[in-house]
Amino acid sequence: MRIAEIDGPRLHYRIDGNPDGAPVVFANSLGTDLRLWDQVMPILPQEYCYIRYDKRGHGLSDCPEGPYSMGALVSDVEKLLDFLGVKDCVFVGLSIGGMIAQGLAAKRMDLVRAMVLSNTGAKIGTREMWADRIAAVDAGGIEALADPILERWFSKSFRDTPAFWAWHNMLIRQTKTGYMGCCSAIAGTDFITPTSGLRLPALGIAGSEDGSTPPDLVRETIDLIPGSDFKLIRGAGHLPCVEKPEEYAQILTDFLKAQGHG
Numbered sequence: 001m002r003i004a005e006i007d008g009p010r011l012h013y014r015i016d017g018n019p020d021g022a023p024v025v026f027a028n029s030l031g032t033d034l035r036l037w038d039q040v041m042p043i044l045p046q047e048y049c050y051i052r053y054d055k056r057g058h059g060l061s062d063c064p065e066g067p068y069s070m071g072a073l074v075s076d077v078e079k080l081l082d083f084l085g086v087k088d089c090v091f092v093g094l095s096i097g098g099m100i101a102q103g104l105a106a107k108r109m110d111l112v113r114a115m116v117l118s119n120t121g122a123k124i125g126t127r128e129m130w131a132d133r134i135a136a137v138d139a140g141g142i143e144a145l146a147d148p149i150l151e152r153w154f155s156k157s158f159r160d161t162p163a164f165w166a167w168h169n170m171l172i173r174q175t176k177t178g179y180m181g182c183c184s185a186i187a188g189t190d191f192i193t194p195t196s197g198l199r200l201p202a203l204g205i206a207g208s209e210d211g212s213t214p215p216d217l218v219r220e221t222i223d224l225i226p227g228s229d230f231k232l233i234r235g236a237g238h239l240p241c242v243e244k245p246e247e248y249a250q251i252l253t254d255f256l257k258a259q260g261h262g
């Protein structure tokens with residue numbers, strides 16, 4: 001169990017693979033913690049240093065009072081990477097994690113050499129949509145919204161498996177403060193202009209059954225970056241690293257190898 005004491009909330013993080021290898025950083029989605037990557041980690045090439053963390057308000061990291069801003073979420077991971085001495089990484093972000101990736105790449109070109117934008121957008125939903133979700137969670141707790149959220153996260157066939165319940169339980173045990181804080185950060189984020197200015201190797205990954213960030217949104221976002229690539233994982237929803245870990249790991253492996261990172 002590792003905790004980074006930074007100027008800000010304490011962040012829980014984990015390192016897998018080769019601690020001396022080239023760094024690859026993972027940022028996960030709203031309502032999940034760093035276990036999101038558990039299934040892909042052991043099947044990725046073990047020469048890289050894989051760093052994953054719980055963003056503020058999630059997992060075992062501190063949970064300050066909200067609302068949070070995207071700037072604060074970006075600054076947290078920037079401080080974590082400075083704390084760890086990371087100078088040059090490939091950044092993999094899923095959903096809100098993909099927004100953090102875009103914000104970090106725009107702010108610290110020195111730190112992000114390439115990025116993977118998975119199941120995300122430069123802008124996700126509308127302010128009104130997020131305000132409604134915050135109000136509903138505030139009134140009834142996350143459990144009241146769990147069914148529609150999980151329908152967007154997973155394909156029907158995955159929802160019929162026992163593993164589904166682990167993700168259900170992760171979601172409903174998420175603190176309301178952290179969840180609503182991050183909803184506010186997403187509501188206030190429109191990265192279309194900054195992401196259009198990015199010039200770095202970039203890959204978009206979408207799930208054909210993703211009801212939160214559908215393939216068209218991921219494609220529109222990744223197309224903002226000249227020379228980027230796009231992969232569609234069929235039969236997976238918003239969290240393809242959970243539903244299709246082998247396919248997801250292969251796509252990441254091919255991207256990492258193509259970067260000559262390390």
Ligand SMILES: O=C(O)CC1=CCC(=O)O1
Nearest residue numbers: 029030095096097149212
């Ligand atoms: O919970 C959802 O609807 C999916 C989602 C949107 C942003 C994020 O991080 O997760």
